[in-house]
Amino acid sequence: MDSSSGGDYSNPINPSGASSALDGDRKPAARTVTPRTQHFRLLYEKRILLFAILAALPGVAFGTTLVWTRDWTRDIKISLTVLEFFLWLVLTLALLDQIVRPLQTLANVVGALREEDYSFRARGAAPNDALGELALEINSLADILTEQRIQTIEATALLRRVVEEIDTPLFTFDPHHVLRLMNAAGERLLQQPAARLLGKTAVELELNACFDARNETLVSLPYSAPNARWMVRKRSFRQNGVPHTLIVLSDVSRALREEERSAWQRLIRVLGHELNNSLAPIISISGSLSSRLPLPELPDAQNADFQRGLNIIESRTASLHRFLQSYRRLAQMPSPTLQPIELRPLMERVAALETRLHVGIEPGPDLVLTVDPDLIEQMLINLVRNAVDAALEQAQSSQAGTEPAPPRVSMRWEHFDRKVALMVEDNGIGLLNPSNAFVPFYTTKPGGSGIGLVLSRQIAEAHGGSVELTNRQNTRGCLVKVMLPHHHSTN
Numbered sequence: 001m002d003s004s005s006g007g008d009y010s011n012p013i014n015p016s017g018a019s020s021a022l023d024g025d026r027k028p029a030a031r032t033v034t035p036r037t038q039h040f041r042l043l044y045e046k047r048i049l050l051f052a053i054l055a056a057l058p059g060v061a062f063g064t065t066l067v068w069t070r071d072w073t074r075d076i077k078i079s080l081t082v083l084e085f086f087l088w089l090v091l092t093l094a095l096l097d098q099i100v101r102p103l104q105t106l107a108n109v110v111g112a113l114r115e116e117d118y119s120f121r122a123r124g125a126a127p128n129d130a131l132g133e134l135a136l137e138i139n140s141l142a143d144i145l146t147e148q149r150i151q152t153i154e155a156t157a158l159l160r161r162v163v164e165e166i167d168t169p170l171f172t173f174d175p176h177h178v179l180r181l182m183n184a185a186g187e188r189l190l191q192q193p194a195a196r197l198l199g200k201t202a203v204e205l206e207l208n209a210c211f212d213a214r215n216e217t218l219v220s221l222p223y224s225a226p227n228a229r230w231m232v233r234k235r236s237f238r239q240n241g242v243p244h245t246l247i248v249l250s251d252v253s254r255a256l257r258e259e260e261r262s263a264w265q266r267l268i269r270v271l272g273h274e275l276n277n278s279l280a281p282i283i284s285i286s287g288s289l290s291s292r293l294p295l296p297e298l299p300d301a302q303n304a305d306f307q308r309g310l311n312i313i314e315s316r317t318a319s320l321h322r323f324l325q326s327y328r329r330l331a332q333m334p335s336p337t338l339q340p341i342e343l344r345p346l347m348e349r350v351a352a353l354e355t356r357l358h359v360g361i362e363p364g365p366d367l368v369l370t371v372d373p374d375l376i377e378q379m380l381i382n383l384v385r386n387a388v389d390a391a392l393e394q395a396q397s398s399q400a401g402t403e404p405a406p407p408r409v410s411m412r413w414e415h416f417d418r419k420v421a422l423m424v425e426d427n428g429i430g431l432l433n434p435s436n437a438f439v440p441f442y443t444t445k446p447g448g449s450g451i452g453l454v455l456s457r458q459i460a461e462a463h464g465g466s467v468e469l470t471n472r473q474n475t476r477g478c479l480v481k482v483m484l485p486h487h488h489s490t491n
Helices: 035-068 074-114 130-165 184-190 208-212 253-292 300-331 343-353 373-396 452-462
Strands: 170-173 179-182 217-219 230-239 242-251 339-342 359-361 368-371 409-415 419-426 466-471 478-485
Touching (some): 179 184, 208 242, 253 300, 339 373, 343 359, 343 373, 343 409, 343 419, 368 373, 373 409
Parallel strands (some): 359 409
Antiparallel strands (some): 170 179, 217 230, 339 368, 409 419, 419 478
């Protein structure tokens, strides 16, 4: 152990004495010594000094007596006596320093450990020595605490990384329902960066429904799509002794739609099977009866009535058969076959297929998507057809005496972090009942089947995306936004 100053302890990681890199810029807080602790420390030092004086006192007394009993001059006796007492004082102080200073060094190292600064180590650590073994144990403790600190920092960094990568909104609120932490998915849900949201209450963020709802129940949030449903999971934890609430939101809309779609598919299969079994003999019998007309024993008017009735039966059964075949597509959509495809030519091809109205394409970035081109093309065809129908219907239904707005439909796309938004806009009447837009068989168009939007959403979700329908802001018309994952960089 060194016999240097009271701060005698080494810093193998940072010899200058500054905080180590593990602690960032935080410096250990100053250690305070209470009067009671100082009192006991001084008492200990006084006891060591007293014992050192008493240990050398017999020798000093014997030497002094020996000097003064010699037949020397008075000046020599006084000089020898002063020299003896001086050496006595020096050796006593040296002994005190050899005992007290190492303990002060170890106290400083332990104090640094208490302040969570694990970069310092005690000098003079050696076996077969009482203080050396104590220094060894303290250094071993510092090594263990350093390793634990590194593991804690790494685990915390990993946890933060995992939380940021989870595509599930996470929020942490204090006892006053003030937002203290959120992840990137939460920012996307609230549509604002965390810097603007932290410190706001759940009421201001319109998340108070999460606190009012019971655990693992469904709630609707104003930030999400109209038909979106979120499952709320709440957990309590403590941070620095203060209770906090962790809220995890899970979008179960897709799972619910999968169950709903599965139920519709089962219903379609049953109805299609039963109706086809009935339609087949009806078509056959009506065809056989029609081939026997006209009957000579019946008047011409009655033959004409029979022929007209059989034609109606045959045409309606054929229409019903086509109607069932279109619905069976809901239950028989194939799994997507993914392949890279350029987005711009795909959009241009879909726009060119619509002949009733010119479909404009706004400029966008050149992107390559990994999708099933046939399914995505069919989805866009359905959406463009619906937009053109709405725009033309609005133009035709304008009130007399008013100049109708020319029908307009446009397509565009935008690139986000890991997603691409495909948008179709029209200037039609807009959505009158958005909650029924994706209900199978529901339609507001004469002759419509009610499966176009359902198929479009099914195709988008099969690619890991979604479809949203909203009325345009500050103007007439509807906006359809298709979100698809994008794993390729822009060209």
